[in-house]
Amino acid sequence: MPVSKKEISPCPLDAALSIVDGRWKGTILWRLSQQPMRTSELRRSIPGITERMLIRHLQDLVRDGIIERIEELATPTRVRYQLTAYGLTLAPHLEALCAWGRIHLERTKPVNQK
Amino acid sequence: MPVSKKEISPCPLDAALSIVDGRWKGTILWRLSQQPMRTSELRRSIPGITERMLIRHLQDLVRDGIIERIEELATPTRVRYQLTAYGLTLAPHLEALCAWGRIHLERTKPVNQK
DNA sequence: CAGAATCCCCAATGATACTG
DNA sequence: CAGTATCATTGGGGATTCTG
Numbered sequence: 001m002p003v004s005k006k007e008i009s010p011c012p013l014d015a016a017l018s019i020v021d022g023r024w025k026g027t028i029l030w031r032l033s034q035q036p037m038r039t040s041e042l043r044r045s046i047p048g049i050t051e052r053m054l055i056r057h058l059q060d061l062v063r064d065g066i067i068e069r070i071e072e073l074a075t076p077t078r079v080r081y082q083l084t085a086y087g088l089t090l091a092p093h094l095e096a097l098c099a100w101g102r103i104h105l106e107r108t109k110p111v112n113q114k
Numbered sequence: 115m116p117v118s119k120k121e122i123s124p125c126p127l128d129a130a131l132s133i134v135d136g137r138w139k140g141t142i143l144w145r146l147s148q149q150p151m152r153t154s155e156l157r158r159s160i161p162g163i164t165e166r167m168l169i170r171h172l173q174d175l176v177r178d179g180i181i182e183r184i185e186e187l188a189t190p191t192r193v194r195y196q197l198t199a200y201g202l203t204l205a206p207h208l209e210a211l212c213a214w215g216r217i218h219l220e221r222t223k224p225v226n227q228k
Numbered sequence: 229c230a231g232a233a234t235c236c237c238c239a240a241t242g243a244t245a246c247t248g
Numbered sequence: 249c250a251g252t253a254t255c256a257t258t259g260g261g262g263a264t265t266c267t268g
Contacts, residue, residue: 012215013208014140017131019218023241026128039250050242055251065221076249077248089217093210094127100207101126104133107179107200137261153230164262169231190229191268 019064024049025057032067033091036082066090133178138163139171146181147205150196180204
């Protein structure tokens with residue numbers, strides 16, 4: 001039986017990583033950890049993402065309790081996404097990784113000196 | 115042209131996440147951050163992983179400079195893998211995530227009370 | 229024992245059109 | 249604007265076999 005991706009390893013690191021597992025989740029969380037954003041703002045700020053994946057990932061993150069969906073009252077539907085209190089407990093670790101990633105990018109950059 | 119997975123987003127968080135992106139990389143790094151291990155030890159300690167993916171992921175991590183491959187002198191080939199100095203700079207962040215993951219698992223556990 | 233080489237499937241992602 | 253519904257594609261990764 002095909003085991004769903006993260007079930008056979010009770011490794012807590014995998015549990016955490018599964019939250020950000022998805023082509024665009026890292027980027028999305030990166031933005032939202034800076035400030036709450038509306039759906040269209042997110043889409044525009046993430047070049048290349050499709051509407052489908054944006055919504056899908058946002059729903060995943062909502063389901064996991066990391067972000068929350070706020071409907072603003074307006075005639076054209078307006079929705080804002082922002083980190084939850086729980087999401088805020090994860091954010092610092094992602095920021096740390098982010099800082100490491102910056103160094104990693106510099107370290108890697110010279111390679112693509114084509 | 116199909117953009118290779120992590121190129122279009124210069125998001126440093128994604129850069130860091132790409133390192134641990136792979137079905138078993140989290141688990142592998144988790145073990146190796148505890149202690150250096152031989153290939154067969156790793157395989158035995160990670161139930162479910164196939165030889166193919168173990169080797170593949172190990173090679174990825176070596177290429178990324180996170181771990182290093184040490185050939186021990188012995189008649190039956192013996193290889194040991196361990197974190198590099200660079201990998202050691204990443205380890206603390208993974209451990210932090212790991213700690214968060216433990217909490218997350220507890221938080222999630224009640225759901226699977228089948 | 230460590231690793232390479234094939235074959236192949238399916239879930240994740242993309243593209244696109246549609247709804248309230 | 250936010251979200252849904254389909255269909256097509258792809259590459260990650262599982263199963264298996266082979267080599268030194």
